[in-house]
Amino acid sequence: MHVITALRFAGPIAVVLICGLSVQSASADAWTCPQLHEAAFLDEPDEVREVLAHGVDVDCTDVLGQTALVTAVNGASMASFDVLMQSGARVDVRTEFGQSLLQHTKKKFSSVDHQKGLEQYRALYKTMIARLQTAGAAN
Structure with a gap:
């Protein structure tokens, strides 16, 4: 719920940053x-x-x-x-x-x-x- 609220106010840049972080941490384990x-x-x-x-x-x-x-x-x-x-x-x-x-x-x-x-x-x-x-x- 907090993430959705933050995304509404932060705009598309936050989406890229959050997605980038999760992709990085997933690939770091591979x-x-x-x-x-x-x-x-x-x-x-x-x-x-x-x-x-x-x-x-x-x-x-x-x-x-x-x-x-x-x-x-x-x-x-x-x-x-x-x-x-x-x-x-x-x-x-x-x-x-x-x-x-x-x-x-x-x-x-x-x-x-x-x-x-x-x-x-x-x-x-x-x-x-x-x-x-x-x-x-x-x-």
């Missing part, structure tokens, strides 16, 4: 695969953990058919990569071009291997390659 991919790419490991804790499949795929682990490699996102690996992400996946994850990561490494100023990326991709190999990823 965790999705795109959120996992975004967090993985932006190297936000706490958000990766949170999305996974809310039931999103660690191996869900994006519109290209890639998992969040591939997305983490693409973003050079070491912390998110580690969280995904610890959460049981599959290492036997392929990119949209048919490369194995290990091949893809090696390609990323070679693209930065001889460029000055990219030492941190060389070290990062080297670590990712080693962890993928340890986990049994195949070429």
Whole structure:
């Protein structure tokens, strides 16, 4: 009753604000695969953990058919990569071009291997390659 009275006096702007608030709070509870991919790419490991804790499949795929682990490699996102690996992400996946994850990561490494100023990326991709190999990823 109070809401109806407030809407009569507030006009259409209040309706938009009230509807917007209820839509926002409803969608805030819905965790999705795109959120996992975004967090993985932006190297936000706490958000990766949170999305996974809310039931999103660690191996869900994006519109290209890639998992969040591939997305983490693409973003050079070491912390998110580690969280995904610890959460049981599959290492036997392929990119949209048919490369194995290990091949893809090696390609990323070679693209930065001889460029000055990219030492941190060389070290990062080297670590990712080693962890993928340890986990049994195949070429």
